[in-house]
Amino acid sequence: MLVQGGSEGLHRRRLKEVRHLLEKVEKGSLESLVMVDALQRLGIAYHFEEEIKSILHEHLLISTFDGYPGNISLYEASLRFRLLRQEGYFMPADIFEGFMTKEKSTVGYVFDLKLWKDIFGLMSMYEASHLGIQGEDILDEAADFSKRALILSVANDIKGTSSQILKELVSNTLSNPFHKSLPRFTSKSVQGYFAWPYEWTGAFGELAISDTNLVQSINQIEIRQISKWWSDLGLAKELKFARDQPMKWYMWPMAILPDPKLSQERQDLTKAIAMIYIIDDIFDVYGSLDELTLFAQAINRWECNEELPNYMKACFRALDDIINDVSFNVFEKHGWNPTDLIRKSWARLCDAFLVEARWFTSRHSPLADEYLKNAIVSSGVHIVMDENQEGHDGSYLDYYMKENPSCSLKGARDHMKEMISDAWKSLNKEFLFPDPFSPSLVRISLNTARMVPLMYDYDENHHLQRIEEYMKSVLHV
Structure with a gap:
């Protein structure tokens, strides 16, 4: 841990004290x-x-x-x-x-x-x-x-x-x-x-405070590194229409991968999440259908087509650099190269984004299940949230109510709550019977699901109050 020697020594003593208490109970x-x-x-x-x-x-x-x-x-x-x-x-x-x-x-x-x-x-x-x-x-x-x-x-x-x-x-x-x-x-x-x-309550509380301070220092270092990477990347200037929220993007990996030892993994994941948001904005609020089609084709072939507009070329190059860096880190730590697998995942994502763009351009209103099936790829964790962004991606709630005109807003929301409940039960089952998935992957999936309500809990001013309060009070940013 990157902390002062005195704090680290105190932390070790408190760890030893709590471990002793656990051993004698x-x-x-x-x-x-x-x-x-x-x-x-x-x-x-x-x-x-x-x-x-x-x-x-x-x-x-x-x-x-x-x-x-x-x-x-x-x-x-x-x-x-x-x-x-x-x-x-x-x-x-x-x-x-x-x-x-x-x-x-x-x-x-x-x-x-x-x-x-x-x-x-x-x-x-x-x-x-x-x-x-x-x-x-x-x-x-x-x-x-x-x-x-x-x-x-x-x-x-x-x-x-x-x-x-x-x-x-x-x-x-x-x-x-x-x-x-x-x-x-x-x-x-x-x-x-x-x-x-x-x-033991006092000892536990003291360790929690000490641990929070140590982990917080690591998170602050990572935030500074992410901020520098984002600034040096220059995409915020190149793509002025896109979201510029590196702190928000970092909150996902901080929650999904809480182990302090996973610093590099948190930073790599933040960079990938940043590109998901940026590319989502390209498809959702800015690019024409012809441009988006070219971009999706370029991602599928993994070739930076010269016909692409400059802002898409910049995005492609940034994404390529991130994938190469992440793949190198994985190879160095685990001995295998995931480049092809990661590129295929991005191709699937962009294809799903393109489907939504075509729906909007043609004014096609998909069936709720059709939207949900595509959203499993395109929107990932917020497939059943009604996030009223300024883009054109629609929401499951809207399509469900169009498909079921006799259903009230409360009825539609109750239906969505039931879907969320069923999804949690499925996650629980995978957690209890994890084959063929590893326990660590299931834990990451659970943490992702736990983060969703926080990341989409907008107030009337469209602010993520709980996340923003956390960043201010705990991370001091």
Whole structure:
């Protein structure tokens, strides 16, 4: 890490202290689960992967051989379920049946109404419900039940000496369930989780502060390097119509690849993301259809056609340089050259952009599914977001409502929410059953999905308030 010696020494001592605390805790206890949860929420779990695996393996053995005894709390059962699934262990969802009761009516089994008083248990169950896969209806019921109960608990003014903190915790849980959030953006809002009388809470908090400062220093160095690269590249002057947002582009890799050791990978990915935005703007707001067709052909052949206008030539040369640099870095580190694969990926992207450009030029309104299929390539992570840019790429919401004129705006949005929920369940399934994908690729996919709401959470002034606040308060930019 590129930090001052004193800070690095203090950080090492705090790491050693927390590691000692993890080693002496009883592996199969509730406290050990709470420790793992705390490490993850504070964004420092990556330092203790082996210790966490050891703790969770013990809980896996307990669950496998002992099951869930009748006296286990909802909080502990839900927390163990979530942490084990997050580690990639498939825990059966039927553990929640133990918290249901059969009503006298024909409704069947429902969650016990006595649980309404168990605020921490409800929050834990709500968090756990977000790790469901298709067909796990009980987790859908757990999400609905716990959400309704928690909303009512806030509305009815939770009583107690820590009621305000508890309200904030409930609101944060409902807004930012851990599985769908990024610790770097939410760690400041979890201090209340560690108000329990455990001796290690202070040490964990001190390490989190120290780690944040060290990681922040690395991020700031990377930002300066990216800013210099972008300025030297000169595309902002050449393509005045295109977005000029290097800090925003860097936020994607910072979230997707949080490990401090992946500095080069973050910078390479930022450069690729910058070109995605730039080329998107060329297709979306500036180029004529004839020019765009020539550009897509040039990308497919990977030849800078002399017929291309100068701004497209500049873009092609910049993209070619980036691909060559990235390929060299990959070859140097992993021993294989991905140039052809990367070029083919860019060709697919530009072909998808061209399809959208032809739709707009011909005033063709595609079917919603047709738009979505193309958008999987052209828009990637925001395929189901209604980002009202000033370009011409349309949105899934618009096309769905045109195709279904009797559907209300609320109905269309509910349909999109259901699609997002199904997509998360598919991601969860890949995480639990990763073959043929590597666990690291699945984690990157999860982080990308977690970043989407932040990167498309525009306010009424079309500002990304949460991202901008983060850049100012944490990165000081």
